[in-house]
Each structure stands twice: as structure tokens, then as C-alpha cells.
Amino acid sequence: MATSRKILHADCDCFYAAVEMRDNPALREVPLAIGGRAEGRGVISTCNYPARAYGIHSAMPTARALRLCPHLTLLPGDFDRYREASRQLLAIFQELTTIVEPLSLDEAFLDVSDVTRFSGSATWMARWLKAECLRRVGITVSVGAAPTKFLAKIASDWEKPDGLTVIAPTQVDDFLRELPVTKLHGVGPATAKRLEALEIATCSDLQRIPIERLLQEFGKFGRRLFELARGIDDRPVRVERERKSISAEVTFASDLQSLIQCRAELGPLCQRLEARIARHGEPPLAGAFVKVRFDDFTLTTLDSRGASPSLDTYFSLLEQAWARRKRPVRLLGVGVRLVSEDARRQLSLPLDATAGNSAATWYRCSDADRTSPPNWGDRSSGN
Numbered sequence: 001m002a003t004s005r006k007i008l009h010a011d012c013d014c015f016y017a018a019v020e021m022r023d024n025p026a027l028r029e030v031p032l033a034i035g036g037r038a039e040g041r042g043v044i045s046t047c048n049y050p051a052r053a054y055g056i057h058s059a060m061p062t063a064r065a066l067r068l069c070p071h072l073t074l075l076p077g078d079f080d081r082y083r084e085a086s087r088q089l090l091a092i093f094q095e096l097t098t099i100v101e102p103l104s105l106d107e108a109f110l111d112v113s114d115v116t117r118f119s120g121s122a123t124w125m126a127r128w129l130k131a132e133c134l135r136r137v138g139i140t141v142s143v144g145a146a147p148t149k150f151l152a153k154i155a156s157d158w159e160k161p162d163g164l165t166v167i168a169p170t171q172v173d174d175f176l177r178e179l180p181v182t183k184l185h186g187v188g189p190a191t192a193k194r195l196e197a198l199e200i201a202t203c204s205d206l207q208r209i210p211i212e213r214l215l216q217e218f219g220k221f222g223r224r225l226f227e228l229a230r231g232i233d234d235r236p237v238r239v240e241r242e243r244k245s246i247s248a249e250v251t252f253a254s255d256l257q258s259l260i261q262c263r264a265e266l267g268p269l270c271q272r273l274e275a276r277i278a279r280h281g282e283p284p285l286a287g288a289f290v291k292v293r294f295d296d297f298t299l300t301t302l303d304s305r306g307a308s309p310s311l312d313t314y315f316s317l318l319e320q321a322w323a324r325r326k327r328p329v330r331l332l333g334v335g336v337r338l339v340s341e342d343a344r345r346q347l348s349l350p351l352d353a354t355a356g357n358s359a360a361t362w363y364r365c366s367d368a369d370r371t372s373p374p375n376w377g378d379r380s381s382g383n
């Protein structure tokens with residue numbers, strides 16, 4: 001790596017709940033969640049911190065959340081308002097750099113390597129972002145700054161809520177030493193279990209395993225683990241990114257042997273999918289699909305255009321996909337196809353119209369608080 005990049009990951013704190021609390025301050029101190037109704041087998045998409053104190057979290061069935069906290073305030077969610085707040089936040093991000101990759105309504109990567117304002121200091125940029133998002137949109141954002149995407153994302157989560165964590169290039173090795181491997185990008189429950197069986201808990205444990213061994217254990221992902229443990233992640237921040245689908249999948253620690261077993265996994269998968277669709281602001285859907293990888297690594301995907309993402313839809317798709325090979329199953333996924341932005345425009349559904357880029361606002365808030373540490377990237381400090 002000749003020159004190191006500066007990546008910010010901005011992530012709103014309990015976004016939907018934050019919009020609701022902004023618009024109705026009486027909700028601030030009470031446990032609050034946005035999600036589907038318990039009677040409709042709904043799941044929680046977001047909850048505020050008082051609700052989290054009861055053990056409630058996103059993707060949890062609403063019925064369970066209400067058992068944990070019977071006086072929980074449950075709102076169905078107003079996605080027009082959430083999308084509007086999201087557009088305003090994105091416009092602020094784009095004042096800093098044009099290289100912005102939104103991941104969902106409340107989360108984005110920014111590549112600020114070439115930004116010269118704020119003396120090029122990633123720390124000041126992050127402080128500015130947080131201040132402007134709060135001042136103009138009334139939303140608290142946690143920001144992480146690091147030389148790579150995966151570290152920036154871990155950093156934004158490090159001191160949530162209202163966090164600001166900077167991992168400068170010189171701090172990467174120290175940061176990784178104690179970092180649990182479960183924090184690494186792409187390490188899901190199944191991989192975590194296998195790593196645990198190998199007594200690999202932290203990145204320094206992982207660094208001690210030779211690449212050959214990791215390839216043997218984890219296939220292609222072994223190389224990825226080898227790199228991540230050393231802080232290597234060359235994925236660029238991608239600007240062009242029309243999302244075509246949203247899905248949830250799981251790779252099983254041991255293969256599922258029967259259709260009945262597969263069916264039992266559909267419920268939890270659909271709950272995760274539902275929470276994800278909510279995180280993307282309930283976009284218009286064009287159909288549903290299932291994805292099955294069998295033990296011989298063949299992959300089959302089955303689509304149903306126009307179908308709604310219900311358990312029944314997925315079971316019927318799963319039955320057909322299973323019938324294609326009738327073998328043990330390694331991986332199961334459920335997903336939805338999205339209506340393309342072109343088609344949405346033709347349907348004249350409102351999309352982002354203006355990303356305000358006002359130079360006046362840009363300059364007004366510079367030079368604020370030049371004393372705060374740490375100051376990675378500040379050219380005057382020679383880094």
C-alpha cells in the first residue's frame with residue numbers, strides 16, 4: 001500500500017427511533033421500538049436505548065420484545081419521514097466528498113482521502129459531519145475513521161451512541177491485536193463457531209495461523225480472514241450502487257439433511273430479511289427468491305416474480321429448489337428483488353431530487369475546535 005486511504009463510516013444511532021424521538025420528545029425517555037405488530041408475526045426493526053436496556057434488539061420478534069417489556073411503545077414506522085431524513089443526511093455527506101456509498105437509509109461509507117478541507121484531517125471531518133447532522137437534521141450519528149472499510153465500520157460502532165473513533169494507520173496493529181474475530185467483516189455465526197473450535201478468539205490468534213491452514217479450513221474465505229487479521233481490505237468506496245435485491249442467508253455448521261429441516265430455518269431467516277427490508281426503507285418489491293447451496297456446492301436460485309415475501313411463498317420456492325437435487329443443504333437464503341430506480345421513476349415514486357451542496361454552509365463550520373485529539377491526517381502534523 002503506497003499511500004493509505006482515509007475512510008469514514010457514518011452510522012446513525014437507532015435511526016428510525018431517533019427520527020420519532022426528534023419529532024416527539026416525549027418518546028425520548030420511554031422504551032420505544034419501530035416494528036411490525038406481534039399478531040402479524042412482526043419483528044422489531046429499530047429500538048431506542050431505553051428499550052435496549054430490556055434486552056430488545058433489531059430483528060427480534062415483536063411478540064418476544066413485548067414479553068421483555070410489556071409497556072414498550074411500538075410504532076409501525078413512517079418510512080416517508082425516514083427517507084426524507086436519510087436524503088438530508090446523504091446531502092451533508094456529499095458536501096464533504098462525492099465518493100459516498102450508502103449502505104442503507106442510515107449508514108454510508110465516505111472516501112475522504114483527497115479532501116483538502118479541514119487540513120485533510122479525518123478527525124475534524126468526522127466531527128464536522130456529526131455536528132452538521134445533529135444541527136441540520138436533528139439526528140445523532142456515530143462516525144468511525146480508518147484506512148479501510150472494515151475498520152471504519154468497526155470504529156463507528158466502537159463508542160456508540162454518539163461515538164467518534166479514529167483508527168489511524170499507525171494504530172491499526174494495536175487495534176487488531178485484541179479485536180475479537182467475530183467483529184470481522186463476513187464472519188457470521190457459522191464461521192464464528194468454527195473459529196472458536198480452533199481456539200481462535202482474537203485477530204492476533206488468527207495472525208498465527210498459516211494461510212495454507214486457513215485455506216484448508218475455510219476455502220476462499222480463508223484468504224480473506226488472513227488479510228482482515230492484518231488490517232488488509234482493499235475494497236473501494238463505490239459510488240454507483242443500485243441495489244437490486246435484499247436478502248438474508250445462513251451457512252450451516254453442518255449440512256441440513258431434509259426438506260423438513262430446511263423448512264424450520266425459514267422462519268428466522270424471514271425475520272432477518274424483514275428487518276433488513278425495513279432498514280432499506282421498505283422499498284417497492286418486484287418479487288421473492290430463495291437460494292440453496294447443496295453439499296456438492298451447486299447453487300440454485302428460484303425466483304417468483306410479483307410474489308410477496310411471505311413464509312408460504314418461501315416454502316413453496318424452497319420445495320421446488322430442493323426437488324432439483326434432493327441433497328444435503330449447506331446454505332439457505334431468502335430474498336426480495338427490488339423495483340429498479342428506472343421503473344420507480346416511471347411510476348413517479350419520489351426519489352432523491354436535490355443533493356444540496358451549499359458552499360456557504362461548507363465554509364461556515366470549518367476551523368471549529370482545533371485542539372481536539374487525535375488528529376490523524378492533519379497535514380500540519382506531518383501524518
Ligand SMILES: [Mg+2]
Nearest residue numbers: 011012013106
Ligand atoms: Mg445505524
